Structure formats: C-alpha cells, structure tokens
Amino acid sequence: MSAIPPPGRAWSPRTPSRKRFCGWSRSPSSRPSCSNTACESFEETNSGVSVTTRCEKTGDVTQWTATYLIAADGAGSQTRRSAGIDMVGPATLAVMSNEYWRADLSRLPIAREAAGFIIIPDRPDLPRAGILNTNGRDRWLTVTQIGQAKDDRERPWTDQEFIEIARGHVGIPDLDVTLLNRSIWRVSMQVAETFRKGRVFLVGDCAHRFPPTGGFGLNSGVQDAHNLAWKLAFVLKGLADDKLLDSYSSERRPIAQSNANFSYGNRLRFGLTDDAVRSRNPDRIRFWINDMDNHLHSIGQNLGHNYEDGAVIPDGTVAKALNSRYYTPTDRPGARFPHMWLEPSRKKSTLDWFDKEFAVVTGPLGSEWLEAGKQVSEKTGLPLSLKQLPAADPADGFQLGMRGVVLVRPDGHVAWRMPWLPSDPAKELAGALSTLLH
Known part of the structure; x- marks a missing residue:
C-alpha cells in the first residue's frame, strides 16, 4: 500500500515490506527505520487519508497523512476489504501445490530449449503436473492441482515422496533431487467491483486475480500503475481536476475482466488438451496442441486493448x-x-x-x-x-x-x-x- 503525499511537502519513500507496501513519511527525519511495515488501518478525512502502520520487528506504531492511498498489498488485500470493495467472480477454481526443486538436467537438450513441460503420466501413482523451467539447467518448479475447493490429498507429500514424484516425471529413477521450497495456493478469477473508492485506489493483484495461464497478472498490474501514475501526478500538480481519477477504474476494470476471461479460457484449454492426449487420437491431439498455441501467442490481448x-x-x-x-x-x-x-x-x-x-x-x-x-x-x-x-x-x-x-x-x-x-x-x-x- 502506498500513500500519495499532498503537493508542496517534502516526503520520502518507505521501504516496502514482504507482505504490503506502506506509505510515505512526512519528512526524512521522521521516517522510521523499519523494513517490515504493516498497515493497521486508515481513515479518510476531508482533505486526505490518515494511515496507521506498525513495524513488525519493533511493534512501533506510526501515523501517516496523505492525499490519496494506493492499495498494492496483493490478492488478500486488507486495504481493499477495509475500503469495503468486494471482488466479483469465483475465489477458488482449484487448489494448487508448488514444489521448487534442484536437479541438474543440463545434459538433456530439451531441458535447455523448452520453457516448461506438461506431464500426463501413465502411472496411477504419479499426478498430472506442469514443470516450469527457471534457468534451463537445474532449477525447476512443479505445479500440481491437489483439489478443487480444498487440498483433497489424504495428507501432504513428504519431501521424499515428492522427490520420487519428480524422478517419475523426469523418467530418471536415480536423479539427484533436492527440494528447495514448497507452498499451496488457489486459482481465482476475480475482479474488484471498482478500482476506486473515495481516496483509495486498487492496483495489481489487489484489484484482480487471474489464473496464471497466460501470464497476465503482472502485465495487468504494470498497466494499472502506468495508467494511474500520470493521472495522480496531474491532479496533485493542479493540472487536472480530481474527476480525472475516476477514469482509472472505468478504463482499467474492463481490461482486467477481459484478461481474467482470457486466462480462464487458457486454463480450460489445458484440460481439453489433457483429455486429447489420454485419448491417443492423433487428430484430436493435433487439434488441441495447435489451439494451445493461442495461449502462448497473445500479443493482441496484451497490447490491442482500447x-x-x-x-x-x-x-x-x-x-x-x-x-x-x-x-x-x-x-x-x-x-x-x-x-x-x-x-x-x-x-x-x-x-x-x-x-x-x-x-x-x-x-x-x-x-x-x-x-x-x-x-x-x-x-x-x-x-x-x-x-x-x-x-x-x-x-x-x-x-x-x-x-x-x-x-x-x-x-x-x-x-x-x-x-x-x-x-x-x-x-x-x-x-x-x-x-x-x-
């Protein structure tokens, strides 16, 4: 979350925390030295916004004042909820597991060439998964659906169980695998009902959540910020009326909804391609592999919006x-x-x-x-x-x-x-x- 300072004052940026992006201090001398700052609450006033933050390391509480407030605190945004802005669309389409692992596959030409792999195994003990290539050598991310609305596994995999899954996916039984990190997340398809309420603006994942199929989450967030930044600058400099800021929501929300729909369609493509591969029908496989190419080539969706x-x-x-x-x-x-x-x-x-x-x-x-x-x-x-x-x-x-x-x-x-x-x-x-x- 970022607070936009009123014009005519000296302000300095805060260091963002891992979870939230919080504010601007009123002067360099009053800036607390805290690298993990959480927004506790905010209140709109006649002339701006009053924000209360807390340093997660020391517990120190700081009061901030600003003209506008940008909520950029991610998909679970507390700022958005405090502003009373609802999300529209399904919160959970699937529950996914991420496993980030190390194994040297540089000797395999395909490991250097492909951006990722879809694994549809014949073995019943191996789950269907996607493996993303992070460096073409020895860093890999396995993404597996583990449930529709919740984790449907009897229990989470142990480290050794996942190592065996990775070996099975790669097809090398004695592959040296080290599990580096793991997490569970959910696939959502939601767009905020508005991107502005009073002096509060939503940007990035705080404003929209897409299935990752297509990579439109980051692109949309950057476009949000680019759209809003110049408008805020013009209003704060007195070059435009505050009503210019209303155009942020009316412009960006339809684009976010279009990107959400496109990303969801890409997700459906994966399921249809999986079914085609399992059917072993070459014409059916060819059709859906060719259609999947539209997922990977989507410059019109990225740049062609009006x-x-x-x-x-x-x-x-x-x-x-x-x-x-x-x-x-x-x-x-x-x-x-x-x-x-x-x-x-x-x-x-x-x-x-x-x-x-x-x-x-x-x-x-x-x-x-x-x-x-x-x-x-x-x-x-x-x-x-x-x-x-x-x-x-x-x-x-x-x-x-x-x-x-x-x-x-x-x-x-x-x-x-x-x-x-x-x-x-x-x-x-x-x-x-x-x-x-x-």
Missing part, C-alpha cells in the same frame, strides 16, 4: 474486435499509439516520445499543429511535447493523415484525434485538453 470510456475523446469510429493472437496498431482514441522506428539504427521509437507530458503528434505536413501546441502550452501553462512523424502509412496503423494530429497521454494511449487541419487548430487542441482534464 480504452473506450475514460480519459479519451471518441471520434465516432468503431473499434475493431480484439484478436488475442494478433496486435493491429492503430492511432484511434483509446489505443496505444503505434510504434515506428525513427532512425535506421532502430534505437529510437515513437514510443520513446511518451513519458510525463501530453504529446501533440502530427503528420508529416502538420506543422500548423506544432505551432498550435506551442500557443496552447504558453497560454495554459500545461507542458506539451511537440512531435512530427516522418511518415504516416495507414498500413502501420497511422490514420491521422498527412496534416492531422493526435493527442497522446503520458501512458502512450491516444486521447484525441483529428485527421485534418481545421480553421483554428489551437482552439480545437485547447478544447480537447480542457475536456480531458477539467
């Missing part, structure tokens, strides 16, 4: 259906601005243009927009980055035209587009910024 409702100004064009396998770049409002290499050495990209400011990006003949951007920035005091494309090929996703413009947010998503030059470009640009920020 923000339809939030800090964007629709231009009337209709969004294309999301294709999880393929990413089709577009400069349509709500989408990520397309990538283009800006030099033959391929070291600079259009994606490098977006960071802390809104960017006015014009077509090759759109110099009037750059002058308009300069005028608007000087008049409003809002910093604007002014950029001009060397080319605007529609085949690469650029629909702004030779004389058009797009306004790109600090997170790289297009906020507004006008693919032509109007009679008063400065007025149009200023109006778009006012709509977005006020």
